[in-house]
Amino acid sequence: MKEIFPSPPPIVRNEFESVRELFSKNVVPSYGRFDLAFTHGAGSYLFDVVGKKYLDLGAGIAVCCLGHAHPAITDALVEQSKKLIHVSNLYFTEPQGRLAAELAKRVGAGKVFFANSGAEANEGLFKLARKFGHDEGRFEVLTATNSFHGRTMAAIAATGQDKVKKGFEPMTPGFRHIPFNDLEAARNAISPATVAIMIEGVQGEGGVTPAASEYLLGLRALCDEKKLLLLMDGVQCGHFRTGKFQSFQRILENVPGGEKFLPDGLSMAKSLGGGFPIGAFWVRAPFADLLGPGTHATTFGGTPLACAVALKILEVIEREQLDSNARKLGEWMKSELERLAKNYPSVVKSARGLGLMLGLELAEKIPAFASSDKSAAIQFTNRLHAAGVLVIPAGTQVIRLLPPLNLKPQEAGEGISKIEEVIKSLA
Ligand SMILES: Cc1ncc(COP(=O)(O)O)c(C=O)c1O
Numbered sequence: 001m002k003e004i005f006p007s008p009p010p011i012v013r014n015e016f017e018s019v020r021e022l023f024s025k026n027v028v029p030s031y032g033r034f035d036l037a038f039t040h041g042a043g044s045y046l047f048d049v050v051g052k053k054y055l056d057l058g059a060g061i062a063v064c065c066l067g068h069a070h071p072a073i074t075d076a077l078v079e080q081s082k083k084l085i086h087v088s089n090l091y092f093t094e095p096q097g098r099l100a101a102e103l104a105k106r107v108g109a110g111k112v113f114f115a116n117s118g119a120e121a122n123e124g125l126f127k128l129a130r131k132f133g134h135d136e137g138r139f140e141v142l143t144a145t146n147s148f149h150g151r152t153m154a155a156i157a158a159t160g161q162d163k164v165k166k167g168f169e170p171m172t173p174g175f176r177h178i179p180f181n182d183l184e185a186a187r188n189a190i191s192p193a194t195v196a197i198m199i200e201g202v203q204g205e206g207g208v209t210p211a212a213s214e215y216l217l218g219l220r221a222l223c224d225e226k227k228l229l230l231l232m233d234g235v236q237c238g239h240f241r242t243g244k245f246q247s248f249q250r251i252l253e254n255v256p257g258g259e260k261f262l263p264d265g266l267s268m269a270k271s272l273g274g275g276f277p278i279g280a281f282w283v284r285a286p287f288a289d290l291l292g293p294g295t296h297a298t299t300f301g302g303t304p305l306a307c308a309v310a311l312k313i314l315e316v317i318e319r320e321q322l323d324s325n326a327r328k329l330g331e332w333m334k335s336e337l338e339r340l341a342k343n344y345p346s347v348v349k350s351a352r353g354l355g356l357m358l359g360l361e362l363a364e365k366i367p368a369f370a371s372s373d374k375s376a377a378i379q380f381t382n383r384l385h386a387a388g389v390l391v392i393p394a395g396t397q398v399i400r401l402l403p404p405l406n407l408k409p410q411e412a413g414e415g416i417s418k419i420e421e422v423i424k425s426l427a
Contacts, residue, residue, distance in 0.1 A: 015049035036385060041068025044404050044411045046390065054385070057403045057415050058392040062204070062236045062357070065271035065313065065322075067404035072316050073274055073309055080308035087304070089297060095307035102314055103282055106245040108262045111288035114280050114302025118235035118269035119150025121279035124296060125198065125231045125265045126154050128283060130174075131290050132229055133195030140193040141231070144180035146206030147199065149233055158198065161206070181211060183218040190222075196229035196264075197222075201247030204236035207398040208352055208359025213255045216248055220261055229287070232263040235279070239271035240317055240405055242355035243327030250327075250354055271405070274313045278306040322405040329412050330355035333401065336416045340423055347426045349397075358401040359394060360419070368426050380422065387418045 019037040023029075037049045044067050046054045059065065066073060080095070087093060100112035115121045130139050143149065145160040156164045157172040160180075165171055178189045178197075186197060197219060203209040223230040237247040244250035246266065252258025264287055269279035280302075283290070300306075317323065330353070337351030337360050349361040362376045369379045377393035384391055384399075392400040401415070 019049060034382070034385065043067040043069075044407055052388065054388050054390050055411060055415050055418070056390045057401045057407075058390045059402050059404045060275060061270070061392055062241060062402040063270045063273075064275050065239060065241075065405045066274050066316060067406055068275075070274070070316070072312050073276070076309045076312035077276070077305065080305050083304070085303060085305045086300070088299065089301060093302075093304045093307070095304045095311060096302040099280075099302070099307040099310050099314075102311065103268070103280065107266060107282050109285040110283050111285075112280050112282050113291065113296065114278065114307070115269075115298055116277050116300050117150070117279045118233075118267060119152045119155040119279075120298065121235065121267035121269050121281045122149045122155050122158065122198075122233060123152055124281045124291075125196075125267055125283075126158065126174075127296055128265055128281075128287065128290055129196035129229050129231065131295065132287060138193050138195040139174045140191060140195060141175050142178050142186065142189055142194060142197045143175060144199050144203070144206075145177045146180060146203055146209070147177075147233070148203070148205035148236075149198070150235075180206075180209065181215045183215055183222065186219060187222055190226055190228070194226070194228060196231050198231035198233060200233045200235075200237060201251060202237035202242065202354055202357055204357070204400065204402075205394055207361070207394050208357060208400055210247070210251060210352075210354050213251050213258065216251060216261060217255070217257055220263075223264070229264040231265040231267075233267050235267055235269045236402075237354075237357055238266075238268050240323040240326055240355075241271065241357045241402070243323055243330065245323070247354065247357075272310050272313070273306055274309065276306055276309045278302070278310055317405060320406065325407070326355040326405045329407055329409060330358065332409075333412050333416060334358055337419075340416075340420055344423045344427045347423045353401075356401070356403055356405060356407065359398045360401070361398050364397075366426055380426075383422045383425070384418065387422055389415055389418045391419075 016037050038046050039049055040047050044056055046056045103112050104110050113124050129141055133139055143158045143160055147160040149155045149158040154172045157175040160177040179185045201211055219230055234246050242250040252261050264284045266282045272278050341348040341351045347363055349363050351360050353359050369376050375396035377396055377399055380399055381391055381393050394400045
């Protein structure tokens with residue numbers, strides 16, 4: 001009789017190296033990646049290919065708002081995919097209509113267009129602005145220095161950072177940059193061609209800088225006076241991250257006149273789908289029908305699957321009051337980061353942010369970083385990786401904390417103590 005041998009055990013290899021090799025041979029190298037490859041996650045934790053556990057305070061750059069492998073997201077995906085994944089926007093589907101209603105309910109009277117990413121949501125707003133000004137020959141959008149609006153051709157022209165434009169010139173015309181939080185500069189920059197101003201409520205990639213309440217109210221009055229659209233990019237700072245649905249609602253709470261504030265257009269993505277790709281823009285009622293049939297479209301925008309997931313995420317966030325968790329835990333974490341800035345000025349210059357969108361600005365010259373040509377933000381992030389914590393660099397000097405909105409107090413404490421350990425080792 002033929003003997004049946006059990007199959008030999010798999011050859012033990014360094015799995016990270018094999019994954020990296022697949023990338024170096026096959027994936028366009030447009031990203032600077034960290035030397036980490038992940039296999040799975042659970043809640044606020046991620047596990048890499050060699051089984052090391054990480055506390056994820058980056059949440060996929062403000063995306064995984066319910067953490068990893070959340071059963072409500074899995075259930076929504078499974079249930080909806082059993083019924084209908086996609087039919088195209090040639091037809092109506094209930095989840096898209098319901099999600100539009102839920103988003104508009106939380107922002108203000110208006111309508112919603114669905115896209116697939118943040119850059120694409122912003123592209124839609126740029127088209128809205130062009131359509132708005134078209135018959136008067138107005139087309140120019142003013143955006144802020146240090147802003148980030150995405151990587152498509154119009155979005156890099158809109159982004160107020162040279163590094164994203166380099167090598168891709170000439171830029172798409174019709175964008176000019178103004179200093180952030182400077183109302184007078186905005187007024188002075190308006191030309192006869194200007195049609196809109198776009199800002200982030202809290203600049204993310206630019207280093208976690210919230211807009212001042214007077215700036216928001218001033219821009220609203222200025223846009224009304226000059227007949228400009230006020231557009232807000234809520235891709236990173238939106239979806240309850242600051243403790244309210246949108247950052248402007250948080251920035252303007254308890255500010256006289258703040259309750260009446262609304263932008264004319266607002267982009268969303270990232271946490272909207274909790275990791276499932278979906279983007280959207282909301283447009284205020286007077287302008288909601290500007291983009292009529294045939295003017296704007298995308299095959300995958302607002303599929304029943306994406307919308308079912310986004311609806312479930314809204315339900316979980318509100319049922320579990322994760323907005324107030326973001327506010328409370330965020331305030332505690334910020335006070336802890338401020339304590340670290342005070343106690344270790346040779347390593348930390350300042351701490352800032354709103355809710356669970358926090359930035360830690362590193363000191364200019366940290367001696368331990370001098371021998372490497374990598375930025376302080378990258379070197380600090382690498383040390384945190386070694387300590388089992390993921391954060392996101394923003395520019396060369398800032399690290400961002402953008403954890404899941406359902407982060408637990410004990411996890412926040414673990415994160416702060418590991419950050420403190422790394423800071424101490426550098427002091
Ligand atoms: C404020 C802001 N806008 C737009 C984008 C672009 O979004 P996406 O990468 O989904 O295109 C980002 C991404 O980081 C962002 O932070």
